[in-house]
Amino acid sequence: MDTPRRLLLVGTYTPDSDPPGEGQGIHRVWFDPETGELTADGVAARTTGPSFLDFAEDPPTVYAVNERAKGTVTAFRVHGDASLTELGSLPTEGGSPCHVLDLGDGLAGVADYANGTAAVVAFTLEGSGGTDDGEPWQLFEHSGSGPVTDRQEGSHAHSLTLAPDTGNPELSYLLVADLGTDELRVYQVANPQPPELPADSEGPGMVFVPGELLRTIALPPGTGPRHAALHPGGAYVYVVGELDSRVHVLSWDGDHGTGEHIGSLPATAEEAAGSNFPAEITLHRDRVYVSNRGADVISTFAVRAEGASLEHLADTPVGAWPRHFTVVRGHNGQPDHLVAAAQNGDSLMSLLIDPDTGIPADTGHRLEIPVPVCVLPIPIKRIRRAEGTR
Numbered sequence: 001m002d003t004p005r006r007l008l009l010v011g012t013y014t015p016d017s018d019p020p021g022e023g024q025g026i027h028r029v030w031f032d033p034e035t036g037e038l039t040a041d042g043v044a045a046r047t048t049g050p051s052f053l054d055f056a057e058d059p060p061t062v063y064a065v066n067e068r069a070k071g072t073v074t075a076f077r078v079h080g081d082a083s084l085t086e087l088g089s090l091p092t093e094g095g096s097p098c099h100v101l102d103l104g105d106g107l108a109g110v111a112d113y114a115n116g117t118a119a120v121v122a123f124t125l126e127g128s129g130g131t132d133d134g135e136p137w138q139l140f141e142h143s144g145s146g147p148v149t150d151r152q153e154g155s156h157a158h159s160l161t162l163a164p165d166t167g168n169p170e171l172s173y174l175l176v177a178d179l180g181t182d183e184l185r186v187y188q189v190a191n192p193q194p195p196e197l198p199a200d201s202e203g204p205g206m207v208f209v210p211g212e213l214l215r216t217i218a219l220p221p222g223t224g225p226r227h228a229a230l231h232p233g234g235a236y237v238y239v240v241g242e243l244d245s246r247v248h249v250l251s252w253d254g255d256h257g258t259g260e261h262i263g264s265l266p267a268t269a270e271e272a273a274g275s276n277f278p279a280e281i282t283l284h285r286d287r288v289y290v291s292n293r294g295a296d297v298i299s300t301f302a303v304r305a306e307g308a309s310l311e312h313l314a315d316t317p318v319g320a321w322p323r324h325f326t327v328v329r330g331h332n333g334q335p336d337h338l339v340a341a342a343q344n345g346d347s348l349m350s351l352l353i354d355p356d357t358g359i360p361a362d363t364g365h366r367l368e369i370p371v372p373v374c375v376l377p378i379p380i381k382r383i384r385r386a387e388g389t390r
Helices: 380-387
Strands: 006-012 026-031 038-045 053-056 061-066 072-078 084-091 097-104 107-112 118-122 138-140 157-164 171-178 183-190 215-218 225-230 236-241 246-253 258-266 277-284 287-293 297-304 309-317 322-328 337-342 347-353 360-368 372-378
Touching: 006 322, 038 084, 038 360, 053 097, 053 372, 061 084, 061 097, 072 097, 072 107, 084 118, 097 157, 107 171, 171 225, 183 225, 183 258, 215 258, 225 277, 236 277, 246 277, 246 309, 258 309, 287 309, 287 322, 297 322, 309 360, 337 360, 337 372, 347 372
Parallel strands: 157 225, 277 322, 322 372
Antiparallel strands: 006 026, 006 372, 026 038, 053 061, 061 072, 072 084, 097 107, 107 118, 107 157, 118 138, 157 171, 171 183, 183 215, 225 236, 236 246, 246 258, 277 287, 287 297, 297 309, 322 337, 337 347, 347 360
16 A cells, blocks of 8 residues: 655745745645655645744644735635635734744734734634734734844844743743844743633633733843744753854743743854854754754754753755755654755755654755745644545
8 A cells, every 4th residue: 555645835935925936825745754755736825925834733724924024824724635725814913924833723823023023813713813903813012132233123023932831731831032132032821712712702712811021031142043942841942043053052940931041052063153044943852953044954963961951963964045844753663754945945855864863864855846935744644534535
């Protein structure tokens, strides 16, 4: 029996996005989990500048930012035949949205790079929703600056990470990486509620705790925090610095939502601030992977001291300007792979993760796609099972 292929959705820059690109929206790709072969299958959705994507499990939904001066986020229903149906778009009340995070029950968090806001938008299960006037349900503004004057003249929210409140299971923390102010901004939020809400409820699903910024966690001046990953034990957060080309380790107290910078190391084998610009960071098993634009490698780090420190193991060459990557986990004895998106190389590249060392190696498989900037695995088998299709 043929091995079922895995579905990947790939976000691109489009002619009407800012910055523009030659992509056509969200591209559909099939991945062979045994060999790493990548096969194009057309455009799943034509939408402006879907530079970052995230997936909500129930009902199966993809959220896509629309990166342009007047930002929006669009929701799509995912079907068992791998098609997407647009549900609607909502404004983010900011510019250049560059990251979106599923928050549960139709809510999505969005980071607006241009003006530093973090927005929460609400979609109904049938389509777009939001507040009565169409504005975001919740909007977090911020101000500040950093020492790198050409990049840190103001606040630049770049990503969102959700961390559990270990002192109160009804709450979580929303961490906003602010490239412009060298901070992680911490907000406290309530977890998704049951679907049966009273008629006078303040909103659907996840309800934000009243109040604004809870606190900030400072990183060294000139870090330029871009993306973050939470250690599964919950005691540490790893942050990539786009401007200082380093990986930073922060202690994290999930009971109180506090953290402290405890160390850092170069994002590649060499110090490369000013010539290398790290982008994505992912924790997989006991390894941390970082994509590096400029050095054009995926770096591998071993997690040491129960998460308190990292050790650089290897740099694996990939295509030009790897803005994003994803780990495709193997099922039923299949190997794990990593798929990297080379933005300036107009291609995807698959790498086999060594089960012993955790270091990825080139499979030789490539796929040409214009300006790929995000790769999102979709559990198409589960979707088909829920639909009763094959």
